[in-house]
Amino acid sequence: MAETKPAGVLRTLRELPGEVVVLLVGIAINRMGSFVPIFxxxxxxxxxxxxxxxxxxALTAFGLGAIPGVLAGGAITDRVGARASIAGSMTVYGLLVAAVPLLAGESMWLLLVVIACAGATGQLYRPAATAMLAELTPADRLVMASAAMRLGLNTGATLGPLLGASLAQVSYTLVFFVNAAAALLVAAAVLWRLPVMPRGKSDGSAAASKGGYLPALRDRRYVLVVAGTFLVAVVEIQYQTVLPLEVAARGHSDYVFTSLVALNALVVILGELPLTRVLQVLPMRLTMALGSLVLCVGVALFGLPAGLWILVVGTLVWTLGEIVSAPPVSAYPALIAPPELRGRYIGLMATSQSIGYAVGPAIGAALFEFHDAAVWSMCAALGVGAALCIGLGVREPDKTPADADEAAARDGEEVVRP
Incomplete structure (x- = not known):
């Protein structure tokens, strides 16, 4: 009889294949060593x-490079395979980062090109890593494995700046060299331990090389989900853009803002895996849509005219929404995509989030300058829109391909299965 009760946190982690452990540790090391944007x-x-x-x-060039990097990463993964994409992107990224301090003082335009290429290659691995995780992990464990991947990312993001600051006390050049070494170490580990996936699974087959992103864009329900995640990204990035302005406008110190951000990181690190173990039995449509709405409502709460306590409550609500929605959102593209399009489905989702994080600060700052309450009202409205898009778009991934085709036909969609 098939097991229906979901595995717990410790059992899930203990039973992960060794290749998945290497992948997750590599992602965490790479994230912890990524000091470039900070320093x-x-x-x-x-x-x-x-x-x-x-x-x-230069910092703008690095950020702008990340968007085409993620988009290209999805297509490259489907063409050459996840293993080659991760190793190649980390190798090139490491070499480019190491070149930055060596090129300082040379042509500014050459330096900008190198930094933009570093931003692109530094993000190119993301679709490949998610695709590889999906290939190596049983479908019923993928949401939990995605939560474990996020744990590594969040832990690395928390410890990385502290390590970088310690290195910067010695030399900023050392910061870049250590960042490069971390990327090259991940590339070597991937080539050493991760397998080449069989044909038909992110392997660069002929069918996967046709049509670019058009086959994924024809999946109209998936495009709705992508649109919803874009709206959530526009809202979520306001914690970096407008929240510090709101905190200062209320007469609080920068310590209050950094404490709120630290509270979010701490709760996510401690609570995401245990809560995901409970929530993974629920329909993905519910967790993705409801979690996205709760996240946006939490950010919107920062605009209520109340004391310091409302900032704490808003942070906890925002964090709860992130914990509920992020693991299934991370796993969803790999679960519902045709294997030969998996990289592009993942890349499309990641690109929409990157664009949201890029344009969100400009929108939020402009609205805050116009009227401080306007940006928080926008967050609430976008949360409703995101929940509607995701709720209408999500197709439960436990359907068989035939069932999915039949459901899509009832919705009047063109089903694309190259």
Missing amino acids: LVLFLTREADYPAARAGM
């Missing part, structure tokens, strides 16, 4: 003597 401006202004405006251009 790039400080390096260029303090050690390389660049004006602040040019240093800002």
Whole structure:
């Protein structure tokens, strides 16, 4: 008889294949070693003597490079395979990062090109890593495995700046070299331990190489989900953009803002895996839509005219929504995509989030300057829109392909299965 009760946290982690453990540890190491966005401006202004405006251009180039990097990563994964995509992107990224301090003082345009390419290759691995995780993990464990991957990412993101700050006390150049070494270490581990997937599974088959992202874009229900995740990203990034402005406008110190961000990280690290173990039995449509709505409502609460306590409550509600929605959102593209399109489905989702994180700050700051309450009202409205898009778009991944085709036909969709 098939087992219907979901495995617990410890059992899930204990029974993960060794290749998955290598992948998750590698992702965590790479995230912990990714210091470039944090220390790039400080390096260029303090050690390389660049004006602040040019240093800002460099950071912008790094961020802009990430968007096409994620988009290209999905297509490259379907063409050459997940293993080659991860190893290749980490190798090139490591070499480019190591070149940054060596090129400081040379042509500014050359430096900008190198930094933009580093931003692109540094994100190119993301669709491949998610695709590889899906290939190596049983479908009924993928949501939990995705939560474990997020645990590694969040832990790395928490410890990384502390490690980077310690290295910066010695030399900013050392920061870049250690960042490069971490990326090259991950590339070596991937080539050493991760398998080449069989044909038909993110392997670069002929069918997968046709049509670019058009086959994924023809899946109209999936595009609705992608649109919903874009709206959530626009809202979520306001904790970096408008929340510090709101905290300062209320007369609080920067310590209050950093404490709220630390509270979010702490609760996610401690609570996401245990809560995901309970929630994974629920329909993905419910957890993804409801979690996205709760996340956006939590951010919107920052605008209520109340004391410090409302900022804490808003952070906890936002964090709860993140915990509920993020693991199934991470797993969903790999669960419902045709195997030969898995990289592009994942890349499309990741790109929509990257664009949301890129445009969200400009939208939020402009609205806050116009009227401080407007941005928080926008967050609530976008939360409703996101929940509707996701609720209408999500197709439960436990359906067989035939069932999925039949359901899509009832919805009047064109089913694309190359």
